[in-house]
Amino acid sequence: MSSSIRKISCKMILLALVVVSVGANWLGAQTPASASAPTSTLQSAHTEGAAADLNDAAGLTAFMDGIMKVQMDNFKIPGAIISIVKDGKILFGKGYGHSNIEKGTLVDPETSLFRIASTTKLFTWTAVIQLVEQGKIDLDADVNTYLKTVKIPKTYPQPVTMRHLMTHTAGFEEGGVGYQITTDPKKLPVSISETLAKHMPAIVRPPGEMMSYSNYGTALAGLIVEEVSGVSYNDYIQKNIFNPLGMKYATVQEPIPASLEPYAMLGYARENGTFVAKPPTFEGGFRPAGSGAVSANDMAHFMIAHLQDGRYGDQHILKAETTRWMHSPAFQFDKRLPAMDLGFIEKRMNGLRVISHGGADTLFTTELYLVPDKQIGIFVSHSGGDGGAAAAGLLQAFFDRYFPAQAVERPPVSAELEHAVQKYAGSYQFTRRNHTDIDKFFSFLSQISITASDNKLSIGSGAEQQVFAPIGPDLFQEVGGMHQIGFRTDASGKVTHLLLDILPDMPLEPTPLTDQSTFWFPLLGISAVLFITALTGFAYRRRAIKAMPKAQKWAVRLSAVTAAWALATCFATFVVVLNMDLLDRLSRIPQSLNLYLFMPIILVGLTAALVAYSVMVWKNKYWTVLKRVHYTLVALSAVVMSLFFYHWNLLGWQFG
Known part of the structure; x- marks a missing residue:
């Protein structure tokens, strides 16, 4: 599973996003942005200073040890590994904590296998480029040309x-929901093609139009690797990536092969103060989207190969020109913001261009960063x-110490730009979401609200607020910080998309009114109040109701039953459905x-x-006009709630 959502700054998103990815938000270390900072001179929130010497092994070790000691205590982490490479060599590799607490087994950077989840995608993309080099795949050909067992429908031209x-x-x-992962090894092995045929998502926007991070898309690429090469995905990665790179403690096989099982890390959860x-x-x-398990030192070999244009020692897994091509922008939301490369996701760290990929499952979190211009790679899990x-x-501490950010002087912004910020305000939702299945409901609360004030844009409020000032057409810089956000607009100037520079692979788009929680919550609240009045009225007027004619009596009873059932259904929706354990939600129904x-x-x-x-109540003039109006309002409230369930795909068993 992707870790991209996990990496969102809590100051940038300010929401507990209910998404497929799991875990904590990326906690920002910056000082809260000041709304009064001048827009003409925006500089890093990090302290400037002389860069430390990365070749000082003792200093690097002491620095890493100090950070890890504090983090493992503060963040309740039982085990971790780090490897850092530079100029074709492993500069630092170390394990922290335990791989098996019960047995007292320490983490070993050489052998301990950490689940890397979506970072596995880099193996899949490397395999694709290898087949491109061999002329077996054309990046711009219809994927159905290569698929034998699954065909993608032509939803768009x-x-x-x-x-x-x-x-x-x-x-x-x-x-x-219900199928992405499993915890039962008896269900393995599973055919990639059968899985993708059974759980094919809809194509909801024209190909090539906009990014929307997709595990399915990567798994489909893995299937193409399998069907074009004639070799199973597991064997292909082993023979064409792991073996040439000497990665002896690496696998994409599930479960982990018996020969490597003794080195597998256990995943831990914190319960009642213990792991x-x-x-x-x-x-x-x-599995092409997330089945990898690798040691720190073996991942270092992979990083070195990519930093050295496909070469590790005397082995080449890619040609130099195609490696550089793979690391170049392939889709850009805005040329002023980080791009999406061929499989790698660009970042900016203290002004440096970084290509990266993260990964997360319910028990492990991984980050891999490459800095091609500095020949540096960092892997941490x-x-x-x-x-x-x-x-x-x-990672931020590493870049602050060895590549401190420099102040950036920016020219004054035109008054026209400063006074045109209001059009960017509003609610935005991720392009990465579901439209057709029950999964849609889990994005109900996943929206970002942007407000405009004093010619600036704000995300969040109070101490968590981030303020952005315009620095160019459709581009904003964090006041007192390094982050940027950009917008796309159509020919009429209307905003169509938003991009946060920390999530270049997952843009957002304006939230339609009917998708906004601020639209539904008042309606549901008013409906709930009317239902409560219907129930209290039924309770207090029992004697009067008993004396009513039969038809009127059944009308009142139906109103009370509907109100009670609606309240119970609404309560169950938010308590039972939204509170479903993530592991259960993704592994079974x-x-x-x-x-x-x-x-x-x-x-x-x-x-x-x-x-x-x-209709009958009004036609036959039951009760007083006021009571008829109330009865009708209760009915309309039930309609509103029914429309809510319909809109969010909760009517029926709409599983993917």
Whole structure:
């Protein structure tokens, strides 16, 4: 699974995003932005100073040891590995904590296998480029040209190509509820082709139009590697990447091969103040997107090969020109912001261009950063705890120490730009979301609100607020910080997309009114109040109701039953569905979810009957006008709630 959501700064997002990825937010270390900072001179929030000597081995070790000691205590992390390479050599490699707490086994950077989740994608993309070099894959050909067992429907005139898969622009919606992972090794091995055929997401935007990070797209690329080469995905990666690079403690096989099982890291969760070992997760048929398990030193070999134009020692896994091509921008939201390369995701760290990929599952968090201009690579992986926050803090501290940011002088901004910020304000949602399945509901709370004030844009409020000032057309710089956000607009000037520079692979787009939680919450709140009044009225007027004619009596009873059922369904939606354990949600369909889904259907039936009775109430002039109005409002509230369940794909069993 992707770690991209995990890496969002809590100051940048300010939401507990309910998404397929898991774990903690990327905790920002900067001082809260000051809204009064001048827009003409925006500089790094990090302290400037002389860069430390990265070749000072003792200083590097002491620095890393100091950070890890604090982080493992503060973030409750049982085990971690780090490897740093420079100029074709391993500069630093070390393990921290335990790989097996019960046995007291220490983490070994040479042999301890950490689950790297979505960082596995880099192996898949490297394999694709190898086949491109051999003339077996054309990045711009229809992927159906290469697929034998699965065919992608032609939803749009443009075909899906391998370039689209590598840049996450194929247009696939997000999915995963009930099938993305498993914890049961008895269900393995699983065919990639059968899995992708069974769980094919819809294509919801034209290929090549916009990025939307996709595990399915990467798994599809892995299937193409398998079917074009004639070799299974596992064997291809082993023979063409791991073996040439001398990666003896690396595998994409699930479960881990028996020969490597003694070196597998256990994943831990914190329960009642102690670490408790949890079963590993498996990607099954999605393994090209996240099944890797690798040691720190072996990952160093992979980083060296990519930094040295495909060469490790006397072995070449890629040609120099294609390696550099793979590391170059392949899709750009805005040329002024980090791009999406062929598989690698660009970042900016203290002014340096970094190509990277992270990964996360329920127990492990991984980051891999390459700095081609400095011939430096960094790999860090954590088992358990708040690994996302730890990795972000460690990497920023590393760059601050060895490549400190410099102040950036920017020219004054025109008054026209400063006074045109209001059009950027509003609610935005990620392009990476579901449209057609029950998964859609899990993005209900995943929106970002941007406000405009004093010719600046703000995300969040209070101590967590970030303020951005315009520095160019559709481009904003964090006041007192290094982050940037950019917008795309159409010919009329209307905003169509938003990009946060820390998430260049996952843009956002304006949230339609019917997708906004601020639209639904008031409606649901008003409906709930009306339902409560219907129930209290029924309770207090029992004697009067008993004396009513039969038809009126049944009308009141139906109103009360519908109100009670609607409240129960709404309560179950937010307590049962949104509170589902993430591991359960992605690995199986719990019986509780299957049972819950009867509730909205029954509500729709009750609503239809209540609407029909509302017509009868007015036609036959039951009760007073005021009571008829109230009865109708209760019926309309039931309609609103039914529409809510319909809109968020909670009517029926809509599983991907």
